[in-house]
Amino acid sequence: MRILVTGGAGFIGSHVVEAYLAEGHDVHVIDNLATGRRANVPEGAVLHEVDIHSAETERIFAEFRPEVVNHHAAQASVKVSAGDIVHDLEVNGGGTARIADLCVRHGARKLIYSGSGGTVYGNPDALPIAETHPLRPVSNYGMSKLVGEMYIALKGRMDGLDFTILRYSNAFGPRQDPHGEAGVVAIFTGRLLAGEPCTIDGDGEQLKDYIYVGDIARANVLALTKGGGRTLNIGVGEGTSVNTIFRTLKDAVGIEAEPRFGPLAREALGWRAEVSFEDGIRRTVDSFRR
Template sequence: MMKLLVTGGAGFIGSHVLEKLHAMVDRQVVVFDNLTSGSPDNVLPGMELVRGDVRDTDSLESLFASHDFDAVIHLAAQTLVPTSVADPVMDLQVNLEGILHILECCRTYHVHHVLFSSSAAVYGDNPHVPLVETERLMPSSPYGITKMTTEQYLRVYHELYGLDATVFRFANVYGERQGEKGEGGVVSIFCKLLAMGKAITVYGDGRQTRDFVYAGDIADAIIQALPLKGFHTFNVSTGKETSINDLIRCFEDAIGHSADVHYTEARTGDILRSVLSHDALKQALGIVPAMELPEGIQKTYDWYNRQEKH
């Protein structure tokens, strides 16, 4: 029996990880979440929910002392780039102080493996697409800086203390339950507006590209990596560039009619092209994200549509 701690497990990506873990009989799961953006409804039967904040060292000490964890899946984070720009100190406290509290508890209580949710934000606006893990890191936001710095802490904790660590750099993640208590990504924003019969706004001409990866595929990658030893860094992505205009066409197929689209000026600092290579993930774990975008958009839109009708 493997005993897992999932920080931020009640949130968007966490909910997909918990779904996958719930189907596995040899996993015992504890969720640690402050529920600011997560929901207790995402914590499934048989899983323990501990309400707490990664900035609170006392609650983390108590948690680790009372459990014998084999691994930590660390998803708890301040995840919004605009919030990090508006309040970089808070971003640092959650994202950097939080991971250090987790790492120190792992060191003290001999937890073997930390799996960390990083981001394509560590690359910044790099035109060398598709981006590979060895590209120079040049984040353009405080959020990206905290993710990049956490990766370095994990590498050093591996080298100094022997902690196994796996870093996942997520592309543009989408799926059910995204942004329930916040703005979310472009897919969740479009889902909400279209489910309400409203127009959607595109900043720029819609030809800017992103690499949209389904949250269930993210969860699969994390779980497949649990047995890994050493220090690893993987992009989790489809390796496919999709323009915002192509994304809208997927939505039009999902809703069965044309969308009301308003184009406006591009936002300063928005990246024009973004796509990540997943070759390293495929080579190390033998997996690639499987969800095709049209199917994933249909699943995600249908979920939002059901929420809107309730």
């Protein structure tokens, strides 16, 4: 099958490309390397270093004539989206609308989309989250990823484009960038291997669903032939706390370490401890002595 993967030089997209190549498909990648890396693109795939908004992208559709398009290119950082609402909407909303439109105009059979189960639902009413849960994002990123989904569904209704929307929970695994806006697993793994301390914000007991990137790639292989017209959550269906992640990682790395807990009170109260442990002990002994 001829498959065009956008964002195939990124963390998740590169695993999807690898899985498609392993199944014997003919894979082309579109990626502007905004956050992706050339070295991530598996051997055997053809990389076009272009932007999804560019005229080049349409030329690639016309020449390669993909049967399936798998759309992973995105501005994928919640934090960056908070600082630039328009750029985020242009890439994730407008960019996805364009890709869906190109699929229709160039006769692609199906569009597979990387939705965001971690952000489109907002603060969940109950766990695990069902696909029928109300959609009320609480970030610019979550909103723009939802706009992308809605354009795809629109092209389904208007033009009969087949699609599968896969809403991933929080992905982790090889090639996740620990220096960027990465998830906690990549950040902690990098720090533990470097012998650096890890900081946990809050009490570390908040639960989130973490999904291994290889399982995501497999869902993208299955979606080539199944799940037409469906929107599906892709997660393990259970929550893991940051404390559990830290403990599991330090065992896997094989070192003794304790996490630091982040300075919540500093944010809320402008408070921080000023007396060192030794100084406090000295003051205590002095007072008992008196």
